[in-house]
Amino acid sequence: MKHDADAIVVGAGAAGLMAAWHLAQAGRKVLIVEANDKPGGRINTLHNAGFSHYVEAGAEFVHGELPFTLQLLKEAGIEYTPMSGELLQYKKGEIQEQHDLVEHNERLKKPLNDLAYDMPVEDFLNKYFPGVEDAAMRQSVKRFIEGYEAADAKRASIIAMKEDLMEDDSEQFRVEGGYGKMIDYLVKQCDQNGCMFRYSYPVKHIHWSEGNVRVDTPAASYHAQQVLLTVPISILQAEPNEEHAIRFLPSLERKWEAAKVIGAGIVMKFLLEFKTAFWKENAETKDMGFILSDEIVPTWWTQTLEGSMLLTGWLAGPNAAKLKDDDEDMLLDDALNSLSNIFKIPHVTLREQLRTWYIANWQHQPFIKCAYSYATVGSKEAKEELNKPESSTIFFAGEATYIGQAAGTVEAALASAVNVVKEMLNHRPA
Structure with missing residues (x-):
């Protein structure tokens, strides 16, 4: 059988592009097949979208001194800057400074350190703090x-969340110009190393035997020795009869069952640009970086760009799941009502001040359907299963397959890609 490539990479997000580049550098002929009409996946830097500057509809922060991310940024000549601003909380009608993302975290240390076995976060809280x-x-x-x-506290692993729940002093960074610059760099490297791209080619079926795969899309089929899937975990979890599921023939039941164990996080991101930076006019919030609250859209943050009048709202987990099918006008009202309560500014005034807006509802992206993964009880074993090559022919990578402390991040995607390339080169079929 004539092969179109040595390896087919399904997905042109951070993991897929990183893996394709490294495979091509090792001399492999690589074809990248992407369901959407552009690269990036859950990295989505918007330019010329009606805002005064670029905005991040997807990944935005570098969560600490992360080696793969920072090294790649340095190689690409992309600057990154530390986050700034105060962490505030709106509680019982008042705004006050908050020192940690988790209150009372000192009391968590002993029971967390004494844990003999894993359990869901909610069960842990009910057992030790009833x-x-x-x-x-x-x-x-x-x-x-x-x-x-x-995450859903009823499913999330308390052991996996341990490090994040303890005090974390690691510095956070933003990518100057947006994470999209990283994607542009990776695409360029793939191009220069001979990778082929197919955009708007959603994969429907993967027929396989050891050393041979046929990847079917509505437009064409492609043959290779190996295939690497870097799609979001929500796509791997899909029932075989769902519209955007990828079916394996023969089926990979163990991989599918493993994928279903891993949590698929739900997020809505609200990008609201106003005519004035009204929060800077208030002595309590003029130096605000983040503000937490119990409002419908509970978390908001500012930008480090000089003169930015953008507020970014964040709604995630089960509360986001309840509203994920609301229309955009309803969601915008929820966002403005939340800001109205926090800043004591009438809703109608905020509406008049609103210059432009965008809501990133990742669950409605048909080839993505989630924001990022989270660890559940049993997810470590599930990830280990997904990291095992199938007959030296089928491989999986992406932030959801990563085992380590940077779970759910761009770093996790990049690290998983580097690791899987080593496996693909070591397990190359004869």
Whole structure:
């Protein structure tokens, strides 16, 4: 059988592009097949979208001194800057400074360190902090797990969340010009190393035997020795009869069952640009970086760009799931009502001040359907299963397959890509 490539990479997000580049550097002929009409996946830097400057509809932050991310940015000559601004909280009608994302986190340390076995976060809280006097603590932990981790506290692994729940002083960064510059660099490297691209080619079926794959899309079929899937975990979890599922023939039941164990986080991101930076006119919020609240859209942050009048809202986890099918006008009202309560500015005034807006509802992206993964009880074993090559022919990578402390991040996607390329080169079929 004549092969169109040595390896086919399904997905042109950070993991797919990184893997394709490294495979091509090793002398492999690589074809990248992407369902959407552009690269990037859950990295989506918007330019010329009606805003005064670029905005991040997807990944935005570098969460600490992450080696693969920072090294790639340096190689690409892309600057990154530390985040700035105060962490504030709006609680009981007042704005106050907050020192940690999780309140009372000192009390968590002993029970977390003494844990002998894993359990869901909610079960942990009910076991170790069951009293009425612990209600505020339980709420703070759940808000963090459901907001920051985009996780369901009924499923999220307490052991996996341990490091994030403890005090974290790691510096956070933003990519100057947006993460899209990283994607542009990776695409350029793939191009220069001979990778072929097919955009708007959603994969429907993968027929395979050892050393041979046929990847079917509505437009064409392609043959190769190996295939690497870097699609979001939500796509791997899809039932075989769902519209955007990828079917394997023969089926890969163990991989599918493993994928279903891993959590698929739900996120909506609200990008609201106003005519004035009204938060800077208030002494309590003039130096605001982040503000947390119990509003419908609970978390908001500012930009480091000079003169930026953008506020970014964040709604994640089960609370986002409840609203994910609301229309955009309803969601915008929820966002403006949340800001109205936090800043004590009438809704109608905020509406008049609103210059432009965009809501990134990742669950409605048909070939993505989630924001990022989270660890559940049993997800470590599930990831280990997905990291095992299938007959030296089928491989998986992406942030959801990564095992380590940078889970759910661009770093996880890049690291998983580098690791899987080593496996693909070591397991090359004869």
